[in-house]
Amino acid sequence: MPPARVLRATATAALLMAVTTAAATVLATSASAGTTLGASAAERGRYYGAAVAAGKLGDSTYVSILNREFNAITPENEMKWDATEPSQGSFNWSGGDRIVNHAQANGMRVRGHTLAWHSQQPGWAQNLSGSALRSAMVNHITQVATHYRGKIYAWDVVNEAFADGGGGGRRDSNLQRTGNDWIEVAFRTARAADPNAKLCYNDYNTDGINSKSTGIYNMVQDFKARGVPIDCVGFQSHLTNSAPSDYQANLQRFANLGVDVQITELDIAGSTQAGAYDAVTRACLAVSRCTGITVWGIRDSDSWRTGQNPLLFDSSGNKKAAYTSVLNALNSGPIISPSPSRPASPSPSSPASPSPSVSPAPGGCTATVSLQTWTGGFNATVRVTAGSTAIRSWSVRLTLPSGAVIVNTWNAAPSGTSGTVSFSNVSYNGQVSAGQYTEFGFQADGNGAAMSPTCTATS
Numbered sequence: 001m002p003p004a005r006v007l008r009a010t011a012t013a014a015l016l017m018a019v020t021t022a023a024a025t026v027l028a029t030s031a032s033a034g035t036t037l038g039a040s041a042a043e044r045g046r047y048y049g050a051a052v053a054a055g056k057l058g059d060s061t062y063v064s065i066l067n068r069e070f071n072a073i074t075p076e077n078e079m080k081w082d083a084t085e086p087s088q089g090s091f092n093w094s095g096g097d098r099i100v101n102h103a104q105a106n107g108m109r110v111r112g113h114t115l116a117w118h119s120q121q122p123g124w125a126q127n128l129s130g131s132a133l134r135s136a137m138v139n140h141i142t143q144v145a146t147h148y149r150g151k152i153y154a155w156d157v158v159n160e161a162f163a164d165g166g167g168g169g170r171r172d173s174n175l176q177r178t179g180n181d182w183i184e185v186a187f188r189t190a191r192a193a194d195p196n197a198k199l200c201y202n203d204y205n206t207d208g209i210n211s212k213s214t215g216i217y218n219m220v221q222d223f224k225a226r227g228v229p230i231d232c233v234g235f236q237s238h239l240t241n242s243a244p245s246d247y248q249a250n251l252q253r254f255a256n257l258g259v260d261v262q263i264t265e266l267d268i269a270g271s272t273q274a275g276a277y278d279a280v281t282r283a284c285l286a287v288s289r290c291t292g293i294t295v296w297g298i299r300d301s302d303s304w305r306t307g308q309n310p311l312l313f314d315s316s317g318n319k320k321a322a323y324t325s326v327l328n329a330l331n332s333g334p335i336i337s338p339s340p341s342r343p344a345s346p347s348p349s350s351p352a353s354p355s356p357s358v359s360p361a362p363g364g365c366t367a368t369v370s371l372q373t374w375t376g377g378f379n380a381t382v383r384v385t386a387g388s389t390a391i392r393s394w395s396v397r398l399t400l401p402s403g404a405v406i407v408n409t410w411n412a413a414p415s416g417t418s419g420t421v422s423f424s425n426v427s428y429n430g431q432v433s434a435g436q437y438t439e440f441g442f443q444a445d446g447n448g449a450a451m452s453p454t455c456t457a458t459s
């Protein structure tokens with residue numbers, strides 16, 4: 001079935017044809033598949049999107065290009081942490097909602113961008129660390145993904161978490177310092193909040209086969225092996241002059257892991273821009289799991305790369321050679337029945353690790369719980385404090401409020417998800433010096449209420 005906006009445009013064209021032939025010709029042409037980026041991509045089972053700024057939705061040139069050419073939108077800044085949760089626990093949906101409403105009114109998909117990122121954090125989050133930051137991240141993801149549940153085609157759950165420069169490892173950040181598992185916790189949290197959105201990892205300088213993209217490849221492989229929910233990888237593709245020669249091979253190796261791949265923030269500076277756009281477009285068409293391309297802005301004047309003119313429309317909104325290059329490349333691809341690429345069904349998450357048995361010991365430990373609640377869910381942060389003797393391992397047992405179900409745990413291994421649950425230490429936090437503490441946490445669906453934990457330890 002053709003997308004709703006094509007149907008609507010066709011009906012409008014038919015109406016206009018009865019009135020004025022000239023106007024009808026123009027509209028019928030612009031509404032035909034193969035003559036706009038979005039229509040041509042759709043014929044090939046893909047989307048063609050643009051990053052959009054809510055503040056420009058009143059600019060008629062901007063909106064007419066957006067509505068004519070694109071069938072997907074990524075909010076450029078409006079769903080980032082600083083925009084959506086400017087003070088802790090208080091959410092602002094205005095910009096994001098405006099974009100989602102525009103997309104829905106025009107039959108476009110939305111790529112959500114982004115739930116967890118070291119950059120563009122609100123000041124209060126920048127000042128947090130450890131379990132307080134981890135809890136804040138989990139709550140943030142839960143709130144944002146829940147607010148937009150059912151309206152997002154794919155979320156950039158985690159953005160730019162890998163380091164540049166050779167090692168293939170993680171970037172240092174306040175989020176990374178909460179523990180290496182922060183990325184998988186982010187993905188599990190997003191899945192729990194919006195089971196039908198595709199969940200993507202998104203990064204830059206990963207467009208060819210290099211140590212950074214290989215680090216991410218290894219993470220995706222590990223996530224797939226352990227059942228951490230991940231559906232797609234985004235390649236930002238902020239390029240100059242050309243795409244890496246192994247661009248397609250890189251997309252393909254990720255696709256072979258069983259994830260979709262998407263080109264998420266494409267812009268290309270330099271005098272050989274048109275040829276590079278052609279190569280990127282053809283690479284995506286050649287990889288069956290490359291589900292779509294998003295350019296990072298509409299006109300050159302909308303680009304974050306000021307003065308580099310890296311986009312498909314000039315600052316007056318005219319089509320550039322790069323535009324023609326993309327459209328021709330899209331039209332060269334084989335037509336397949338327009339597949340709306342429904343979101344993947346959720347992959348099963350990995351079972352909780354079995355809890356080791358812990359026998360009580362002199363000195364022991366105490367545990368206290370602090371709660372952060374919202375409608376329908378809560379985060380619990382549990383502090384485990386060693387008594388007068390250092391401990392080597394601990395276990396905290398508590399009974400969840402009636403009806404509550406754990407959807408995520410960090411820094412501990414739970415024995416179950418409801419009723420009475422025992423949480424055991426993980427490898428790195430069993431040892432606690434006399435009088436010192438460590439913290440773990442969990443997120444649950446249901447109503448938060450006071451819980452009385454009991455703590456046992458070995459020394």
Ligand code: 9MR
Nearest residue numbers: 076077113119120159204236265296304
């Ligand atoms: O285009 C965005 C620009 O308006 C913001 O000022 C900037 C702030 O970091 O973020 C830009 O978008 C970035 C995207 O969110 C993540 N990948 C890199 C993009 C360009 O910087």
